[in-house]
Amino acid sequence: AQSVTQLDSQVPVFEEAPVELRCNYSSSVSVYLFWYVQYPNQGLQLLLKYLSGSTLVESINGFEAEFNKSQTSFHLRKPSVHISDTAEYFCAVSDGGATNKLIFGTGTLLAVQP
Amino acid sequence: KAGVTQTPRYLIKTRGQQVTLSCSPISGHRSVSWYQQTPGQGLQFLFEYFSETQRNKGNFPGRFSGRQFSNSRSEMNVSTLELGDSALYLCASSSGQGTGYTFGSGTRLTVV
Numbered sequence: 001a002q003s004v005t006q007l008d009s010q011v012p013v014f015e016e017a018p019v020e021l022r023c024n025y026s027s028s029v030s031v032y033l034f035w036y037v038q039y040p041n042q043g044l045q046l047l048l049k050y051l052s053g054s055t056l057v058e059s060i061n062g063f064e065a066e067f068n069k070s071q072t073s074f075h076l077r078k079p080s081v082h083i084s085d086t087a088e089y090f091c092a093v094s095d096g097g098a099t100n101k102l103i104f105g106t107g108t109l110l111a112v113q114p
Numbered sequence: 115k116a117g118v119t120q121t122p123r124y125l126i127k128t129r130g131q132q133v134t135l136s137c138s139p140i141s142g143h144r145s146v147s148w149y150q151q152t153p154g155q156g157l158q159f160l161f162e163y164f165s166e167t168q169r170n171k172g173n174f175p176g177r178f179s180g181r182q183f184s185n186s187r188s189e190m191n192v193s194t195l196e197l198g199d200s201a202l203y204l205c206a207s208s209s210g211q212g213t214g215y216t217f218g219s220g221t222r223l224t225v226v
Contacts, residue, residue: 034214043118043204043217051213090157100145100208101170102215104157 002027004093006105014113015083021076021108023065023091032094033074034102035065039087047089050074086112116140118218120205126224132193135221139186139207145169146188147215148180151202160203163188195225 003026013019025031032051036044048059055067065076074091091105119138127133139146148160159172163182180190186207192199202222206215 032214036217043120043219044206044215046214046216049214100147100211100215101159101162102147102149103159104149106156 002031002093002095002103004091004103004105006091006108008108009106010109010111012111012113013081016080018079019077019081019110021089021091021110023074023076023105025072025074025091025093027072027093027095029095033065033067034092034094035059035063035074035076036090036092036104037087038090038107044090047076081110081112083112083114085110118205118207118216120203120218120221122221123219124222124224126226127195129195129197129225131195132191133195133223134189134191135203135205135223137188137190137205137207137218139188139205140209140216143207143209143216144186145208145210146182146186147206147208148188148190149204149206150174151204151220152200157204160190192223197225199223200225 005024034049035047037047038044048057050057050067058064063078088107088109090107092102094102121136145164147162150158161180162170166182177193182188202220204217204220206217208215
């Protein structure tokens with residue numbers, strides 16, 4: 001069965017510093033990968049996704065993630081964070097089969113400090 | 115374009131009661147999924163519907179059920195509520211395989 005590992009439950013970082021949130025998945029077959037962000041008392045918002053093609057994907061607010069098949073990783077990075085980036089970030093995988101079922105990691109709380 | 119709408123936003127129920135949650139997907143989206151989010155178990159898949167048919171089901175007891183209507187709107191029902199059913203229930207819709215889901219704001223269910 002598919003699984004997703006987010007090793008860091010919380011990542012504290014100062015404003016304007018770079019950050020990397022780690023994500024590893026278990027499957028070696030073709031997968032779709034996603035990062036979602038959740039602000040307090042809200043649902044999940046899609047940040048970026050990898051379906052195929054270029055292994056580096058970017059979001060409109062400065063985040064990027066790189067698909068690494070050999071390491072089965074999809075780490076999320078941002079070169080300079082803002083206070084407003086404080087939120088919970090979830091990595092998810094879909095096996096691209098007949099259904100759209102998403103398997104989520106346990107989430108990483110990004111805590112940006114001034 | 116309206117997003118995914120879930121009603122109600124908050125709900126308080128007593129143990130043993132039953133509850134129905136509603137979800138209106140983005141117009142044109144035919145795939146709807148439900149997830150349960152709790153601090154202890156994280157985000158867990160409940161079920162997925164596509165064109166009124168349940169396409170996949172997570173590992174939840176039979177007290178959890180759902181359905182999808184011809185207009186793609188979906189409902190989920192939980193019968194004989196238990197304290198452990200307290201959670202944020204998220205609905206999400208998708209336009210196709212691998213495109214990712216758009217989530218609603220969720221229904222916060224508290225069982226007392």
